[in-house]
Amino acid sequence: MNSVERTKEVKKKLVKVFPRDIVSVRNGRGTAYGWVEIRIHLSRLVNCPEKPDHGCGWCPKWGNCPIFKEIRIKGYRQVEEAIRGIEFNTYPDDMNRDQPEYTIDID
Numbered sequence: 144m145n146s147v148e149r150t151k152e153v154k155k156k157l158v159k160v161f162p163r164d165i166v167s168v169r170n171g172r173g174t175a176y177g178w179v180e181i182r183i184h185l186s187r188l189v190n191c192p193e194k195p196d197h198g199c200g201w202c203p204k205w206g207n208c209p210i211f212k213e214i215r216i217k218g219y220r221q222v223e224e225a226i227r228g229i230e231f232n233t234y235p236d237d238m239n240r241d242q243p244e245y246t247i248d249i250d
Contacts, residue, residue, distance in 0.1 A: 146170045146177060147170070149229065149231070150169060152229055153245075154166060156226055156229070157222065159225065161183055161221075165184040165185065165187050165188065166182075167182040168182075177232040179244065180246050181226075181247045181248065182247075182249075183222060184250055185214055215249045219247060222247050226245070
């Protein structure tokens, strides 16, 4: 499976779990082209009393918000479960174990 096909497969699986407009999946750039960058914009879905009504999801306490921390942990689990079974390129970590080449960013 090449990088473009893998990226499309990841996006297809994630759209089954999250709304399409909050999911972004793309290949890395330059020497990191084999990496898959996954970004889920969960802040657009959270109704936080601290959040302004302008709809961008920005909150001054967002990084330390206990509500968002819980939602982010659940989001990581859902992403990892959704992409299970997709074959990613790997790299050896410090303990010489193969780790998949993808990043998950939930904001």
